[in-house]
Amino acid sequence: VPVYRIEDGFIRSAGLGAKLVPPCSIVVDCRGAHFDPSTPSDLEVLLEAGGFDAALLARAERLAAAIVARGITKYNLAGRPPALPAGRRLVLVPGQVTDDRSVTHGGAGIVDMAQLLARVRAAEPDAFILFKPHPDVDARLRRGALADSEALRHVDRVIRGAALAPLLARVDAVHVLSSQTGFEALLRGREVVCHGQPFYAGWGLTRDLAPIPRRTRRLTLAELVAGALIAYPRYCDPVTGRPCTPEALVERLASLPRRRAPIRGTAARVGAGWRRLRG
Structure with missing residues (x-):
């Protein structure tokens, strides 16, 4: 019987999953789980194989730059950075x-x-x-x-x-x-x-x-991003519930307040977006 493991993607949401904020990205893996190194996952196989073309790598570089510029992380929570000492590592x-x-x-x-x-x-x-x-x-x-x-x-x-x-x-x-x-x-x-x-x-x-x-492969950062953020996950807009690109999700999350995301619609609506992704 085929087994597919479904996990949150790496750009997840504007808020915590433990507070029932639905994910904006998922990964579906038929080999293993990316967090379990005891067996290869689809992501590991993808990265080990390589072969990403120049256009995809250029896209990955732009995506990484956008993530940094927009301050995007997994949960995108609000908060002020603490005062830190100067002159120390x-x-x-x-x-x-x-x-x-x-x-x-x-x-x-x-x-x-x-x-x-x-x-x-x-x-x-x-x-x-x-x-x-x-x-x-x-x-x-x-x-x-x-x-x-x-x-x-x-x-x-x-x-x-x-x-x-x-x-x-x-x-x-x-x-x-x-x-x-x-x-x-x-x-x-x-x-x-x-x-x-x-x-x-x-x-x-x-x-x-x-x-x-x-x-065994030595990757560039662009190759890692191409595999982990473009080829491996699937994305869903948290406002419309429709499938989207990682670039569109970055912009959407950047536009939302940094707190528990004010998502329009219901979890069922987001679920409908994931059903469209499978099509």
Whole structure:
């Protein structure tokens, strides 16, 4: 019996899925799951095969530039960046939901945020380290909360409520377990260190502490974007409920207030958009 795995895409929404904001993008994978490196996914096979033509790569470069210019991330939440010290190496560590499959399958043996933070401090003894808990965890919608007192044993500051895009523009490096924030940091030209095995690791763009030998190609950023944001996902306009391109979704999300998205229509209407995508 064929099995298809459906997951949120990498440009998800203006708001949290845990607060029932419907996704604006999905991925449908018949091989595996992009967050599980134990077996190849459609995305991994696509990236390993390569062969993207010049027109698609040019489109990918324009899309990446638009994402950065519009301040687009996975959830597109509002918030002001914190004051940060000058003259220090700034390292961001994004938190994750500890029982999420991206941690249990892609964490390379790291099981919680305290363990990750200890490893980051050991790797960056002189850096000013920022820990940003996952917004689902901060909202008490998912498991994995780490007490500030525990986090501050390893980091210099715990930050909450800050918009991610402006924060990424200010840090020097991002250390991740398997968070998509590492991919968003790559789009912005930041140094990315992977302690786990996310979909964007193993292609020569990140420093990988848990290598994935099966991934042998060295990708450009444009190739990664072409595969992960153009060829792999499907997109739906959150206002009209109709299929759209990633470029159109970027512009739509940029036009919406940075809070829980004021989406017209109902979840059923968005669902109808996904049914049209299958056609």
